[in-house]
Amino acid sequence: MATKLLIAVACLAVALVAPFVVYPVTLMTILCFVIFASSFNLLLGYTGLLCFGHAMFFGGAAYITGHILKTTTVSLEIALLGAVFSAAALGAVIGWLAIRRQGIQFAMITLAFSQLIFFLLLQMPFTGGENGMQGIPRHPLFGLIDLRSNLHFYYFVLGVTAVTIFAFYRIVHSPFGEVLKAIRDNEARVESLGFDPEKFKLIAFTLSAGMAGLAGGLKATVFQFATLTDVSWQVSGEVILMTLLGGLGTLTGPMFGAGIIVLMNDYLAGFGEWALIAQGFILLAVVVFFRRGFVGELSVLAAYLLRFARGERKASVDGSPLAGEIATARKEADAA
Amino acid sequence: MSNAAPAVQPETARVLLTVDRLHAWYADSHVLHGMSFDVREGEVLTLIGRNGAGKTTTLKSIMGIVRKRKGSIRFGAAELIGRRTYEIARQGIAYCPEERAIFSSLSVRENLLLPPVLRDGGLSLEQLFQAFPNLKERSASQGTKLSGGEQQMLAIGRILRTGARFLLLDEPSEGLAPVVVREIGELIRRLKRDGFTILLVEQNLRFARKLADRHVVVENGRVVDILSAATLDADMGRVQSYLGV
Amino acid sequence: MFDGISPQLLFGQLLLGLINGSFYAMLSMGLAIIFGLMNVVNFAHGAQYMLGAFVAWFVLTQFGVSYWGALIVAPVLVALFGMAIERLLLRPLQNLDHLYGLLATYAVALIVEGLITRKYGSTGIPYDNPIPGGFRLGFMFLPSYRLWVVAFSLVVCIGTWFAIEYTRLGAYLRAANERPYMVEAFGINVPRMITLTYGFGVGLAALSGVLAAPIYQVSPSMGSSALIVVFAVVVIGGMGSIAGAIFSGYALGLVEGLTKVFYPSAANVVIFLFMILALFLRPSGLFAGREGVR
Numbered sequence: 062m063a064t065k066l067l068i069a070v071a072c073l074a075v076a077l078v079a080p081f082v083v084y085p086v087t088l089m090t091i092l093c094f095v096i097f098a099s100s101f102n103l104l105l106g107y108t109g110l111l112c113f114g115h116a117m118f119f120g121g122a123a124y125i126t127g128h129i130l131k132t133t134t135v136s137l138e139i140a141l142l143g144a145v146f147s148a149a150a151l152g153a154v155i156g157w158l159a160i161r162r163q164g165i166q167f168a169m170i171t172l173a174f175s176q177l178i179f180f181l182l183l184q185m186p187f188t189g190g191e192n193g194m195q196g197i198p199r200h201p202l203f204g205l206i207d208l209r210s211n212l213h214f215y216y217f218v219l220g221v222t223a224v225t226i227f228a229f230y231r232i233v234h235s236p237f238g239e240v241l242k243a244i245r246d247n248e249a250r251v252e253s254l255g256f257d258p259e260k261f262k263l264i265a266f267t268l269s270a271g272m273a274g275l276a277g278g279l280k281a282t283v284f285q286f287a288t289l290t291d292v293s294w295q296v297s298g299e300v301i302l303m304t305l306l307g308g309l310g311t312l313t314g315p316m317f318g319a320g321i322i323v324l325m326n327d328y329l330a331g332f333g334e335w336a337l338i339a340q341g342f343i344l345l346a347v348v349v350f351f352r353r354g355f356v357g358e359l360s361v362l363a364a365y366l367l368r369f370a371r372g373e374r375k376a377s378v379d380g381s382p383l384a385g386e387i388a389t390a391r392k393e394a395d396a397a
Numbered sequence: 398m399s400n401a402a403p404a405v406q407p408e409t410a411r412v413l414l415t416v417d418r419l420h421a422w423y424a425d426s427h428v429l430h431g432m433s434f435d436v437r438e439g440e441v442l443t444l445i446g447r448n449g450a451g452k453t454t455t456l457k458s459i460m461g462i463v464r465k466r467k468g469s470i471r472f473g474a475a476e477l478i479g480r481r482t483y484e485i486a487r488q489g490i491a492y493c494p495e496e497r498a499i500f501s502s503l504s505v506r507e508n509l510l511l512p513p514v515l516r517d518g519g520l521s522l523e524q525l526f527q528a529f530p531n532l533k534e535r536s537a538s539q540g541t542k543l544s545g546g547e548q549q550m551l552a553i554g555r556i557l558r559t560g561a562r563f564l565l566l567d568e569p570s571e572g573l574a575p576v577v578v579r580e581i582g583e584l585i586r587r588l589k590r591d592g593f594t595i596l597l598v599e600q601n602l603r604f605a606r607k608l609a610d611r612h613v614v615v616e617n618g619r620v621v622d623i624l625s626a627a628t629l630d631a632d633m634g635r636v637q638s639y640l641g642v
Numbered sequence: 643m644f645d646g647i648s649p650q651l652l653f654g655q656l657l658l659g660l661i662n663g664s665f666y667a668m669l670s671m672g673l674a675i676i677f678g679l680m681n682v683v684n685f686a687h688g689a690q691y692m693l694g695a696f697v698a699w700f701v702l703t704q705f706g707v708s709y710w711g712a713l714i715v716a717p718v719l720v721a722l723f724g725m726a727i728e729r730l731l732l733r734p735l736q737n738l739d740h741l742y743g744l745l746a747t748y749a750v751a752l753i754v755e756g757l758i759t760r761k762y763g764s765t766g767i768p769y770d771n772p773i774p775g776g777f778r779l780g781f782m783f784l785p786s787y788r789l790w791v792v793a794f795s796l797v798v799c800i801g802t803w804f805a806i807e808y809t810r811l812g813a814y815l816r817a818a819n820e821r822p823y824m825v826e827a828f829g830i831n832v833p834r835m836i837t838l839t840y841g842f843g844v845g846l847a848a849l850s851g852v853l854a855a856p857i858y859q860v861s862p863s864m865g866s867s868a869l870i871v872v873f874a875v876v877v878i879g880g881m882g883s884i885a886g887a888i889f890s891g892y893a894l895g896l897v898e899g900l901t902k903v904f905y906p907s908a909a910n911v912v913i914f915l916f917m918i919l920a921l922f923l924r925p926s927g928l929f930a931g932r933e934g935v936r
Contacts, residue, residue, distance in 0.1 A: 111741060162921060165683060165740075169877045170921055173914040176870060180910040294870065298748065305745070334756040341752030348745045349731065352738075462823050486829035498824040502816040510810070511817055512828035559829055 098315030100272035106310035109245030114175025120292030122274035148274020156266035193288035308354030519560030546577030663895020664795035672846035678882030688865025694851025724844030766859030
């Protein structure tokens with residue numbers, strides 16, 4: 062426990078000096094995607110819900126934040142809260158409609174909704190259609206603090222991210238979080254224990270949507286524009302990759318995943334499709350060899366070395382964080 | 398089925414299958430803890446024991462459906478662990494699962510014709526219909542529309558297609574009316590007379606003792622006792638204590 | 643509502659809808675076959691469709707192979723590629739949660755589309771119409787090539803459905819959809835069957851691509867735009883159901899066409915609305931059977 066706190070403090074220290082080494086906008090992009098990937102992680106890694114089209118909350122909130130900032134004079138945090146609540150509300154509605162279905166059908170419903178939202182936003186005048194929404198102003202924080210400088214804004218985004226991660230930590234380690242993990246591993250069992258899994262899943266979905274909305278709102282204020290790409294399937298696919306790459310069901314996984322992919326996209330930005338090709342190869346490598354993701358595999362390696370140092374024999378460990386349909390598939394084949 | 402020459406006496410017959418210190422895991426749970434027994438050619442051997450003792454897992458381990466195993470399963474000269482299920486089947490072993498596994502998207506006829514004839518002695522459709530006349534009547538029906546007894550007949554008939562001489566039957570009498578259970582028993586007796594070797598999993602001891610040459614008692618994934626039919630008849634109490642009845 | 647709608651517009655859109663429906667049907671049939679047996683959503687299906695078109699164009703420009711030759715060559719080549727994917731990527735993952743198989747195919751799609759875009763750019767490449775001309779019907783002009791597409795796709799769809807429902811090979815597939823381990827216990831080489839089935843589904847996608855080349859132009863993104871719609875079609879028809887895929891494909895193509903006539907702004911989303919509706923009324927899809935999926 063003390064080591065974790067130490068690592069957290071060390072990370073924070075690094076983050077505080079980072080903008081003097083790396084371009085602040087890049088760092089802020091990473092932070093936005095850390096929140097976005099964490100929201101996806103909450104759904105898939107901790108609750109076992111696969112949502113295709115998570116970008117609808119991200120991009121939708123980006124547009125709403127932008128719209129609020131362009132048409133009103135409210136302070137920054139109000140606009141962001143507006144985005145979070147609207148994303149959460151959308152999540153509650155879509156979640157309520159989709160949760161009753163399982164597995165791949167749930168994923169497909171969310172995909173359908175995200176396509177709906179994409180085409181709706183394409184046609185609505187306030188989004189600017191294919192051109193996107195430009196020139197989103199950064200209103201002062203609390204009506205007072207001017208954050209138009211990227212360096213200052215970085216510290217704000219860092220603060221919001223830190224608070225969000227902390228809240229995420231508290232959620233997954235709470236009794237609520239334990240129920241979510243139980244649902245991920247064995248939903249039937251949770252039901253037999255007297256809990257209503259659908260209610261929990263709905264709350265998780267709403268929370269996740271709100272978090273994704275926060276990420277989207279931040280992104281809109283970092284770049285000061287919002288485009289249809291933010292709501293597109295590409296972004297939905299990217300967040301899946303980030304979360305898997307970092308480590309499904311781990312707290313720090315999304316940080317690594319977001320960091321690696323954003324930096325890679327940045328580096329390859331001038332090389333056109335190589336970013337996509339690289340993403341494809343990384344995804345392949347993760348799916349075939351490193352299903353626990355960066356953080357997950359490192360933890361297993363560390364645990365293995367620790368056991369080795371203590372002279373214990375290595376216990377066999379299942380190589381993937383998702384029990385999912387393994388249980389059902391195996392049940393078909395091996396009834397004890 | 399023909400009236401072949403009477404089967405060889407189990408005590409002097411050659412060993413067909415040797416299970417040696419078999420461990421097996423279903424998902425992460427360790428179900429078999431070192432099963433050892435052998436099956437002699439021409440005999441009917443039952444695995445008896447309580448629910449969850451590991452009887453079905455043993456059959457599935459032999460067939461390679463349960464894949465996480467340690468130890469040895471030798472069929473004739475061939476080691477079965479490490480081979481794929483279809484390779485094991487092609488060695489001449491057939492498996493009839495507890496749930497019968499009749500395909501609902503196939504008709505009775507299609508169900509019967511699905512297994513390929515892998516060696517001589519595999520029954521043709523005509524021979525199957527001769528042996529199981531009520532299946533002929535229902536040959537166009539959807540496989541799962543049959544009664545429980547008819548489905549069991551279909552399941553056993555199906556595995557006779559391949560020509561395999563070593564049959565693994567998992568609880569064939571389960572859930573069937575006494576009349577039908579008697580028919581199944583007759584069927585198994587006929588198969589034995591024709592020289593088939595049968596490894597039978599049964600919880601119904603009364604059914605099993607009328608058919609088997611030997612009984613292997615399984616408890617907690619281990620063989621705890623092996624009795625000949627005569628010994629069982631003489632000392633029913635011994636087995637009943639294992640079964641907890 | 644019918645006042646301002648000219649017959650030309652209506653029948654023109656219906657024809658377009660029927661053409662789109664032909665592609666939806668063939669593509670979703672391939673997806674349904676793969677999903678029914680392997681429980682994997684083949685996210686590479688769009689890329690494999692696109693590869694079919696590209697291979698057709700490539701063999702034409704490099705080797706002078708005509709459209710008619712390409713109808714055979716392209717599906718075979720892309721199917722071989724598909725079988726390699728199954729053998730190397732999907733088979734090792736088959737005992738895990740099916741999400742991983744899905745993601746593996748998604749990764750393949752990213753790589754294939756990226757590489758093709760890299761090599762050939764993102765603008766569409768034209769492919770000559772192999773059957774120029776058409777028929778002048780009273781209310782519209784019916785291009786011969788489009789008639790060919792509809793007819794051929796019907797033959798392919800109905801032929802495949804028939805083969806699955808009524809042949810021995812089809813019985814193997816239907817049985818393996820239900821219980822692959824049992825089919826294998828009868829001595830049938832199920833792993834090889836899976837590889838071949840995936841190859842067949844991929845081949846269908848590639849065949850659709852060849853058919854599409856003269857109509858839609860050959861471009862790297864032609865697959866991804868089609869794919870999400872095709873997913874919706876498969877879900878509506880029932881995820882492993884062949885008949886469902888075929889029927890829903892044509893029906894939804896026509897519905898889309900009609901929507902373009904009467905309510906154009908909704909045309910893009912009408913299929914998704916239908917999908918959401920279908921998932922509520924009949925969650926397993928319009929045609930899914932009770933236990934086994936047909």
